[in-house]
Amino acid sequence: MSERDPKPGPAPRASDARPVSGKPRAPRAVDVAAAAEVSIATVSRVFNNPEKVAPAIRERVLATAKAMGWMPHAAGSALARRRTSIVGAVIPTLDNEVFAAQVGAMQAAFADRGITLLLSCFNYDQDQAAHDVQAMLARGVEALAIVGEAHRPDLFASIQARHIPYVVTYSHRPDSPHPCIGFDNRQAFHTIARHLLDLGHETIGVIIQPTAGNDRVSARLDGVRAALAERGLGIRPQHLCEGEWSIDFGRQSVRAMLATDPPPTAVICGNDYLALGALLEARAMGLSVPHDLSITGFDDIAISRQLDPPLTTMHVDNHEIGRRAAAYLLACLEGSRPAKLPPLVPTLIRRGTTAVPHT
Amino acid sequence: MSERDPKPGPAPRASDARPVSGKPRAPRAVDVAAAAEVSIATVSRVFNNPEKVAPAIRERVLATAKAMGWMPHAAGSALARRRTSIVGAVIPTLDNEVFAAQVGAMQAAFADRGITLLLSCFNYDQDQAAHDVQAMLARGVEALAIVGEAHRPDLFASIQARHIPYVVTYSHRPDSPHPCIGFDNRQAFHTIARHLLDLGHETIGVIIQPTAGNDRVSARLDGVRAALAERGLGIRPQHLCEGEWSIDFGRQSVRAMLATDPPPTAVICGNDYLALGALLEARAMGLSVPHDLSITGFDDIAISRQLDPPLTTMHVDNHEIGRRAAAYLLACLEGSRPAKLPPLVPTLIRRGTTAVPHT
DNA sequence: GCCATCGATGTAAGCGCTTACATAGATCGC
């Protein structure tokens, strides 16, 4: 302690300019302030309220900061400012193009405003989702976008306890207690089923993702059942396959279904991946689509329009969902309480995989 | 100020238990400490070094915290601990299944260790990438994974200045100055080209993503050229189409190429999306693949094996790249300086789109 | 029975930043 160090501070600091010892610490605001011969407050102002500091000084500070490679450290400023500028996105998985698109769009929209996106994938596991949300809250996210509303009640409770804005995506029940950006899954599948019914189909199969703990999927199935019921029809048990959304599951399901008697003349699939599988397998089995079998998908992923025949499906603008979710949350953060957004309306794209039944 | 408040603190606090005024503030460690009748240090220990506090007290604190809905606030602890437990992933876009898979795998691997993933998509724009990295550094990321090494030099310089571990993915030049997790793009495309040459093709077209500012793509093109050169062949200018990786670009490129004289007997595509387009368009034009035209892809995305005929391509395990990148960074963070990882080796999957040339 | 030892808990000093408030020149009206 023979140095001319006034304070007995225990930790050696970079600002001590001691050539000894290990890794150089990152420069701090006070280092920049010292180098630019201003106070630390001025440094801070240069970065947060530049108009409040004289141009000459401003330039000097900026130059010094740049030279030293300094920029405000987010943790410190988050603490002082009580704003983290972080928002979280909670989705099932990035392996589905649909959610990847939503996240991509949100990320872009937030980046414009200097907000960083924290991502979590819960893999269709409600406990995981609840846990991830906790972790995000601990990180101080200022807003949250969550796919679906079939989550543990404590998930929403803990968000609400923090009084931060949030939005549920991909769902849009008219009477949902949550702010939603999405579409009415039930209605959408009602529309698809009607399309098939109107073509004259009466024996309709369904290949769909697991409904357990997934409000969107349950709603889709409900929509189909409702449309059929209106015509006095139903789904035969052997014509309902529920399982992971994968091309392979679509394939094996359609194969199983076509082995029943009578086989369905049309198959409604819970998403395009399943429909792809159904289409490919039907063709592999020597069937002509749509002549022998009509097939519908949902989502309109990139590949769907490219197939031969191109897939009849419903188009959902996933980037738009991401953009709207971001816009909504941004508006909340800026203090306005935006009006409840209208639902998106997926549009039926009649392409080549549906036709009047042959039999 | 007639209250029995000892300090003249200006900001009203939740701990003042004043029923008046607006939003309730989130509880802090000191509130929990007070409620559990321990010191704030004990609260902190319960959450960070639980073995250091007596079981009875530990339970009491835990219960109190839970009741109050408290958990350590990340910004505060990041500051005190000088660890943010955040790592960043910098990728071109989530719209490509390949990068989405990598990010998904990294996210899962990090989540296990309590580390949060910050995501940024630079859309193949080097300036954007450099900017994003800056922002991440300001956020205090402790490590960084970046797709590709064709970035502005200051991007790497600023990472290195911070002395944080980083890794470049999807590249693996033997003499790269960066730690890489990926494969040798040049070698991989050399292999593909050889496959076609060995089948007897001599007029080979290439449909590829933009090479500018993309080291991976440039390497791929180099690999093809090298393999052709070994047989005294080259790529004719009219047989080289460079553009955005999209199914549509694949389609229009193959159409253009087949209009040349002589047309290529085989087309090497820079990725599976392009190959998909090429395949679909060739078929739409009435060609038989692979009889009239051989086509190769790269990446082996989910749909590729499902097509009819299934696509000959090279399989890359993108989840594995994510896992390895995460493992490498994790190891660095734990202090070990792991040995340079060996490259992944993409494997050629000969499926149905390549055969001996017909002509 | 007394002192050294040890384990559990508390005290307080920051972590790097923002910002309300204080201060000190400069400007201006009369």
Next chain:
DNA sequence: GCGATCTATGTAAGCGCTTACATCGATGGC
């Protein structure tokens, strides 16, 4: 020419947390 006013800058008090160090009983050896 002097006080009022204003503007540019500085001072210092936190933001919520962790942790080195201090403290204080309890334990145990002799």
